[in-house]
Every structure is written in structure tokens, then in C-alpha cells.
Amino acid sequence: MPRPLQLTIHCEALQHNLRVARARLQGARSSVWAIVKGDGYGHGLARAMRGFAAADGLALMDLHDAQQLRVWGWQKPILLLAGAFQAIDMQPVLTLGLQLVVHSEHQIDWLQDLPADAAVQVYLKINSGMNRLGFAPADAGAVYRRLLSTAGVGNVSLMTHFANSGVSDSAAPAPSRQAQMQCFEMATQGLPGQRCLLDSALVYADYDLLSDWVRPGMMLYGASVAPGAQGDDLGLLPGMTFSSEVIAVQRLIAGDCVGYGGRFCADRPMVIGVVACGFSDGYPRSAPDGTPVLVDGQRTCLVGRVSMESLTIDLTQLPQAGVGSRVVLWGRGLPIEQVAHAAGSIASDLMCGLSHRVPVLETHAA
């Protein structure tokens, strides 16, 4: 028997979350790139593709992943979010019919080699303050004209990416979303073409929806991007549930300690459950005592350091619990944001950190 560890991917929740995104965008009629980078934020690329079958396109970073999507039958647009990495990428870009972000001059050089009738659609990316990928705002006009005069280039759209979710703009650190927005608008003034701006922050309805295409990631998997908020506050459903079982029980007396380094010591008699899940499975080793877990639907918490293939939890207040009790580490009933917050991390880091050896069950109905 394998260890009783399981990752359940709720495809119906991915579908639901995409509907929530669309409902928010109703007035703006934006098209949706569903972001499936990072192996579909840890949900599995093929499962993300199935969950987002109704998206207008899928966007990711890796050419090989894009190729997989085509092999699996995805016929709608695919966008490479960092564009091509080498000149030889142009051939598969053509044969797979991919769209490209263009963020640097050498990528435009590669576009020169395209056949004149290639009509590759590109997204000119402007660095509006995040200082990751993109052209300097002052160069936007010249780059735009260079793209227009490149024979193999079809439509040119304009995009930028925000460094902050901007949900509480007054408290947000620099660069503020507003400042980036202004920078983008100035840089692209007078340049025709579709705009592609918003990420998951589109769920906050007070946002101006100036985006012809939006690029939500996190929200589609059911988690919030705003500090302190949870996906369920926004009507989102968790895309995954990570669960296991209690495989052993230990009874402690005052003074007994648990696990490596004796990080947690009991000051009273306690019952400890050992759960088949550890940091090699993707549970964060940084999780401190007190990190929430759900046992047979009831909340309790982690005590003691997380081991490679097990972790320990407090069952003292749960007399019914014992070997075989179901433990939800995050997902339905236990928002991943709470676990991530406790561990000093973020939801997408936990999702993407799951080991590929965790058995996956895919559901299609609630």
C-alpha cells in the first residue's frame, strides 16, 4: 500500500473560479488568458487545461509546456509569457501557432527571421516599475514601430505587469499599482493595440477594467492575492485539497518533547498524532507549531518540527481521532492562505512545492 497521502484536484472548482473571473469582467468584456505556468500552479498542466477549457487562451513560460498543450488538443491561443529564449524557438512558435511576449531587443532580432506571412501575434511588454521583464517606458514607441515594420509580426498588443496587488493602495509598497498604471499609459499613449494588464487583482471590483485581455493566475486556483484575504471571501473555491491520515498516536506527559530538536515540549499530558506527510511531499518545513490542520473536519494544529515524510499534530482535544483519521493539510475546509501565512510563505509557493510523487485524484463534480 502506498502512504495514505493524496492530492485532490477539483477541476470543477477551476471551472467555477474562471466563471467568477468572467462575472467580474462583465462590463469590460475582457478576454481571459488563464495562467498555467508553474505546472498549472502545481495542479498539473493537463488538469489545468481541462479546468480552464472555457478560457480564451492559456499563458505560460515554457515552450515545451506549450507543445504539450497542443499535443493534448488545446486549439485556442497560447501565449509565452517570457517570449522566446533562443532564435531556434521561432520554428516551434510557428508550427505550434504561439503568441509571444516581447521584452527585449534580441527577441525582435529573432522575429526578423520569420517568413513574411507568419503573422505572429506579439505582446510588447513594458517595464512600468517592477523591473523584471520589459522595455523601458521611454523606448516603447520606438520598439512598437520596429515591431510594426517587422514583416512576420501580426498584431501588436501592449502589456505590463504589476509588482503589487494594489488592494490596499495607500499601504502598498512602491511601486504602487496606480503609479505603474500611469507609467504604462504615458508610455503607450497614441499607440494602437489591445491592452493586457490585469492579473488576479481583477477580482477587486473597484478596479478600473481597462484591460482587453486579463491574465489571472492565483484566483483561478482559488486563492486570494491580497494580504489577509482568502479565496472564499471572493466566492472562489480551492482548486486542490492536500490530505493524508494519522498513522500513529503518541501519549505524552508533561516535559515530553516531539520530533527533531524537541522543538515542541508538552507542559501537560497530550495526545499527538503522526501524519503521513512531510517536507519531501511538499509540506513546508518552515511551518511553526500552531500551523492549522483539519482532522476529521475539526481544526487543530501542528506541533514539533516537520520531518521528511511525517509531521506531528495535537490530538489532545480530539478524543475521537486516531489512526486512520483523515487529515486535511490545506484545501477544502482549510484555506491554503492560512497555512501559507503561518509558514511565512504564500499560497502559490505551497501549491508549486508539492512533490510529483504525491498521488493525484481528479474530481469533476462537487
Ligand SMILES: *Cc1c(COP(=O)(O)O)cnc(C)c1O
Ligand atoms: C504569474 C503571472 C500572472 C498571474 O499572476 P497572479 O497574481 O497569479 O494572478 C500574470 N501575468 C504574468 C506576466 C505572470 O507572470
